[in-house]
Amino acid sequence: MGQSEREPSDNAEPEKTETDKNNQSQDSEESASQGPAKSKGKFYLPFNRLRVSSFAVITTFFATIFVTVIIPGTSFKPESDGRENYYTTNIDGDAGRGRQVYIREGCVYCHSQYVRLQDRGLGPVSRGGDFLKETPNILGTARTGPDLSNEGGKFSSGWQRAHLINPRTLKPGSIMPSFSYLSNRDLDDLVAYIQSLGNKRIQTNPYAPPEEYDKYLLRNDPSNPESVDTSSPRSVHVGKGLYTQNCAACHGLLGQGNGTAAINMVVKPTNFTLPQFNQYSDLYWFYRITEGVPGSGMPRWGETLTEKQRWYLVAYLKTLPNKTGEVPVLDRIEALPTEMRHTHQQWDPPLSDQ
Numbered sequence: 001m002g003q004s005e006r007e008p009s010d011n012a013e014p015e016k017t018e019t020d021k022n023n024q025s026q027d028s029e030e031s032a033s034q035g036p037a038k039s040k041g042k043f044y045l046p047f048n049r050l051r052v053s054s055f056a057v058i059t060t061f062f063a064t065i066f067v068t069v070i071i072p073g074t075s076f077k078p079e080s081d082g083r084e085n086y087y088t089t090n091i092d093g094d095a096g097r098g099r100q101v102y103i104r105e106g107c108v109y110c111h112s113q114y115v116r117l118q119d120r121g122l123g124p125v126s127r128g129g130d131f132l133k134e135t136p137n138i139l140g141t142a143r144t145g146p147d148l149s150n151e152g153g154k155f156s157s158g159w160q161r162a163h164l165i166n167p168r169t170l171k172p173g174s175i176m177p178s179f180s181y182l183s184n185r186d187l188d189d190l191v192a193y194i195q196s197l198g199n200k201r202i203q204t205n206p207y208a209p210p211e212e213y214d215k216y217l218l219r220n221d222p223s224n225p226e227s228v229d230t231s232s233p234r235s236v237h238v239g240k241g242l243y244t245q246n247c248a249a250c251h252g253l254l255g256q257g258n259g260t261a262a263i264n265m266v267v268k269p270t271n272f273t274l275p276q277f278n279q280y281s282d283l284y285w286f287y288r289i290t291e292g293v294p295g296s297g298m299p300r301w302g303e304t305l306t307e308k309q310r311w312y313l314v315a316y317l318k319t320l321p322n323k324t325g326e327v328p329v330l331d332r333i334e335a336l337p338t339e340m341r342h343t344h345q346q347w348d349p350p351l352s353d354q
Contacts, residue, residue, distance in 0.1 A: 098193025101186050103138060105179065112140035112147045113197070117210075123150035123198060125210075145176060150198030160191045207279050209287035217283050220311055228311035230282050230318065239316025242309055250297065255320040267296040277321040285314040 102108065114126045126149060131137060155163075162169065164187060167176040182190070220227045228235050244253065250265070252258040255272035262269050270293075280288075289310045290302035301310060 093188035093190075093192030095189070095192040095196040098189035098191070098196075099138075101182070101190045102193055103136075105182075105190075108138045108140045110140075110142060110144035110176070112143050113149045114139045115147060115149050119147065122147050148194065148197050152195045152197040152199045157191050157195060160194055161187055164190065207281065207284045209284050213283055213287050213290075216286060216307065219307070226308065228308055228315065230311060230315040232315070235312055235315035236319060239312040239314070242305070242313050243316050246301070246305070247313075255317070261297075265297050269297070272317060272320040275321055277317075280318075282314050282318070285317055286310055289313055289317075 115122045115124065117125055119125075130149075131139075159170065163171070163176075164178075164182070165180045166178055167174040179187070179190075222229070243251075243255075248259055249261045250257075250259040250269040251272060252262075252269075257269040257271035259269060289305075290300065292298045292300040301313075305313070
């Protein structure tokens with residue numbers, strides 16, 4: 001039997017007629033118009049449904065921009081509180097132009113210009129009205145360098161100019177780059193801008209604690225039987241005992257910053273005998289003891305000492321500036337608080353009968 005005479009196999013598909021081909025094409029068109037279909041394990045989204053999804057994504061994007069950017073930008077109009085930056089100084093230079101130099105040179109990348117509630121020692125906490133004239137806003141997002149919200153007037157203009165030209169001559173170890181390439185006009189304007197920062201937020205008392213510490217002063221009112229009289233010899237004696245136990249290792253027995261642990265410290269302990277500490281109020285002493293000093297080895301004693309113990313420490317620390325830590329002499333041991341008497345009395349064991 002020849003090859004042309006081979007019998008058809010049982011598995012062979014019958015030949016499709018012209019009518020079958022037309023019916024198959026019509027079925028394909030109907031299935032495509034009805035919705036998503038699976039072909040070879042893949043899921044195909046029809047064009048009209050894809051169009052609806054794209055429209056929803058785009059609408060959501062623009063709605064988010066409108067709610068988070070456009071509405072706040074047009075409706076937020078804080079009233080002046082008299083503390084906004086006023087770009088006028090008594091020195092040579094255009095502070096307004098200096099602000100543009102500040103932005104151009106990228107100072108905003110390392111320096112912030114806002115003071116939060118938890119930022120201690122940086123001046124008054126920022127308010128909405130402080131940024132009334134700040135367009136565009138240059139709050140900054142990092143503090144590689146110090147915050148400059150209230151920098152104006154802290155140093156002389158000559159110091160600021162020298163610091164811009166060669167920062168490490170005034171602050172050894174500083175990572176701030178040199179801006180010696182700036183023209184004299186740019187330097188003058190930049191210094192004028194720095195000196196204008198915070199010029200309407202001048203603190204009458206540079207040693208004023210945060211407002212939330214006023215409650216501690218009220219609780220230590222003499223009318224309260226649990227209060228501590230920080231001016232009495234009795235409180236000074238108690239405070240000296242607490243100081244010797246907790247503070248002398250770093251600050252020294254006389255508060256001169258020469259304790260045994262100070263040798264290994266990069267940031268040396270404070271010398272409390274210096275005259276500027278006479279300007280500290282009782283509440284500011286209390287605040288510093290409670291909060292510690294950020295960036296130094298002094299801990300937050302508010303975590304370990306009671307409120308009453310911290311007031312006793314205030315009583316003793318007040319005696320250190322311009323003095324040698326002398327403690328007033330007590331006439332009677334009964335003048336000490338009950339909890340401290342055992343440290344000043346000697347126990348003599350009874351004599352044996354033998």
